[in-house]
Amino acid sequence: MSVSLKRRKTINSIVGIVCTGAALLALFLLASILYTLVARGLPALNLNTLTTTMAPTGENGGLANAIVGSLIQVGIGMLIAIPIGIMAGTYLAEYGKGSKLAEATRFVSDVLLSAPSILVGLFVYTMMVATTKTYSGMAGAVALAVIAIPIIIRTTEDMLNLVPTPMREASAALGAPSYKTVTKITWRAAAAGILTGMLLALARIAGETAPLLFTSLGNLNWSTSLWKPMASLPIAIYQYAASPYEDLVQLAWAGALLITVGVLAINIIAQAVIGRGK
Template sequence: MSASTTRRKTINRIVGLLSGLSAAIALFLLASILYTLIARGLPAFNLDMITKSMAPTGENGGLANAIVGSLIQVAIGMAIAIPIGILAGTYLAEYARDSKLAEATRFVSDVLLAAPSILVGLFVYTLLVATTKTYSGFAGGVALAVIAIPIIIRTTEDMLQLVPTPMREASAALGAPMYKTVTRITWRAALPGIMTGMLLALARIAGETAPLLFTSLGNLNWSTSLGKPMASLPIAIYQYAASPYEDLVQIAWAGALLITLGVLLINIVAQLVVGRKK
């Protein structure tokens, strides 16, 4: 065996060992986070937490209004972000790959991906809260949408670009117009990846706190009005986790566990749906 072959095999073993070690560290950290959430949050995870609204310490309050507020604001954010993100990603991948507008859109999308979420909150605060003179659940949903849109745009574009060109050519050869090729061929072929991008966006905005502090603010009372301050689970966790009262801290851990389980459940359901469609 030559010296070069021995050297290549040695390097290969070292790289494989480092890769396996890195994967083990990542799994250990993830398992540690899940263990901490379960150990600290499970004792306070009961029926009162999901049926009672937030209340001062000692009154056995829950997170019902925060849970409903989060669902409403996340739903608003995704309802705005999904069509904009998918259509923009489709335009970049199918209609204007090398145009100046496409390059500018990609640049802005990349900037938004790296922008701190607190800046998004300040932007929406200036745009909606300052002009309407009130915090609102709708403003919170818009802030979450601004965060989700670039994620969906980039993943949609990347997944559509992975669709083989002969599939488009075969559709065009059969006389199908461009919009039918996109909706019936490329979208269907890229559906698992597009759904993954939507899930990534959902997971990102589900736990965002900073944008909501400047937009929906939070509310200790039950409120589903989109024009008024609205409670949310991340803000409730943020407020309770910093509380000096142990019962509120326990509720904060239970809320963190609830968010984690919710995102995990959504991922499992989505994977099952995508698997059936495949």
């Protein structure tokens, strides 16, 4: 065996060991986080936690209003983000290739994709909360939508670009207009990838705290009004985690476990969708 070949094999073995060690370290850290969440959050997760509203320490409160508030704000945020994201991504992939508008849209989308969420919250605060003089669940939903939109745009564009061009040409050769080619051919071919992007966006905004602090603020009482301060799980965790009272700290762990399980379930669904699409 030549010296150079032996040296390459040695380096390859070292790199393989380092990569394996890094993977094991990442798995260990993830397992540690999950174990801590389950160990600390599961004892506090009971029927009372899921059915009782938030309350001061010693009053045996729960997280029901925070759970409902999160579902409302995330749901409305996705209802706003999905059509905008899909349409904008479709424009970039199908209609705007090479145009200055498409380049500007793509640039702004990429900037929003990497922008800190607290800046998004501050922007929506200026646009909605400061003008209406009140915090509201709708402002929180809009802030979450702004975070989700660039994720859906990027995923939609990438998935549509993967659709083979001959499929579009075949549709055009049969006399189909562009909108029918998009809705009947390219959207269907890229449906699994687009759905995955929507689920990833949902997972991203489900645990956002900073934007909601500037917009929906939080509420200890039961409130489903979109034009009043609204509770949410991330804000409840933020408020309770630093509390000196053990019962509130336990509720914070329970809320963290609920969000983690929800995000984990969304990611599992996304991976299953990817596998089915392939």
